[in-house]
Amino acid sequence: MAAFPAFLALFLYVSLASGYTLLRDDENEIIWPSVYHFKGEKLNFKSTLKENFEMWYNGEVNRSRIDFYDGTVKKFYYGDTGYEYVKHPYTTEEVTNGEVCIVRYSEDEQIDFLPDVSSLTYTGQTMTLYDKVVDVWTSVEPQEGKVLQESTLYVFKTDAGVDIPVQHVSKVYNYDLGELTSHVITNFYDFSDEVDEDELNVGDEDDCEGTFLGKDFHKDIRFFHPDIPSELDLAFDLYTNHHGKQYQDSEHQRRKAIFESNWRMVEEHNRKNLGYKLKLNEFSDQTPEELSYLTGTYLSMHQDPDMKPFPHNLAEIDDLAEELPENFDLRMEGAVTPVKNQAHCGSCWAFCTTAAVEGAVARANGERLVDLSEQSLVDCAWGYDNQGCNGGTLDGAMKYVLTHGIPTEEEYGLYEANDGICRIQNMSTTYKIRGFAQVTPRNPNALKVALNKYGPVTVAIHASSLMQHYASGLFYDFSCDETYPNHGVTVIGYGTRDGEDYWIVKNSWGETWGEDGFILMSAKNNNCFVLDSPYYPIV
16 A cells, blocks of 8 residues: 555644634534635545645635645536536647636535535544544444445534534445445645635636536546535446446445546546556446456466477567567558457457457458457367356467367357357358467567567456556556466557557457557566567468
């Protein structure tokens, strides 16, 4: 877990008591100020994300505002007119870090950002590290199944009878899983009961563009932030509508919590400007454990005797590489079929193998593409270190195609995303390969030579939750170094962008994922093991 400042040290709230003396409230009722300014930070101990914010609220003029990430994103709520405004940065080919303003109409009042206290019960007082007495309010709410949500709120009562929030702690326990599934601490500081009305003014409202929710989810989501409960609800509704998902009440709440966590992860990553972007997609309301079906490739425990060696030694590889083009893309040669979707079956090993054979056959047949059957490998290749939808090996899949061939999807039948009965013996035609070879491992020049001379290459990489949310750019995941290959994909080219080399990789998660189903993987440092086990068919 990334290091956070020790949260106890965040009780530096001397400014809260300036001008006030402690007053016990016998009625034990929380009364928030009608005008306030706070700074604060939210610490998520499960995702290791830290987010700062600053907020203004004036009930007298019916307007409020909250800024995130040191003012990078500004949100204005006009309760008096019913409009909401968001200002956030944007970058295009022409503009770097400009600011755009978007507006939508809402019938809601202005947003009060302080915690909802309706379910809290007064449980006493405690002393902070700096000899300040605060009231403690708690709630324990059972959720669906063996899930409990626990909230603790620490507030400072002023002699004016107003409560000032100090810290809010939220935890969710899942006793079925035996773990703490959520742990978030929100700290409030720098309170002031004076708010300049100019702080609540968005500026020239005519500069803000309108938005119509429901037309484009990825544009709509710019308007919302997961810290605002009503906006989280609306964003998740837009998400489920966009992806055609429906959940019962208990499942809806669980999926929304997962969606919120992934939303925060995507936003946090994209602010770092690491060279690639993430986005919310059809996987964003599922846990990494639930998405394990996406990564069904295993490394072989032995080297197949039928596998041929790469036909070039190291010196030949370097000599050949000097003659290669700087950029190469097999899509331009008509050797890549459209991106497919393995769906809920762990058959990535079959998809990448099929893509490589399709490309090799196309190059051998004068660029005439044929759509071969992944389902036939899922059903029939069990005797070759493969287990259908439960995963498989790249060299085992190649060995099966070498032995039995692979039919077209048209003849074998549509992909079913399930294990089925093998029908290979009923096929009139199967496409054969003469053999398969392993490209010299961990040698970028060797992979470039193989792509140019022999066609698409299957590789086993590590696919993390970052990759599952990949949108665009040159992907590089530092965390791969501590993991292992788990996913089969097909390298179909390479290139250079801004001085950095990359591989063009065809995935099997559908065309809506990544860059139309492809990912550009940084070629530095054997990123995510892309060079460890590359294979290609020989036609």
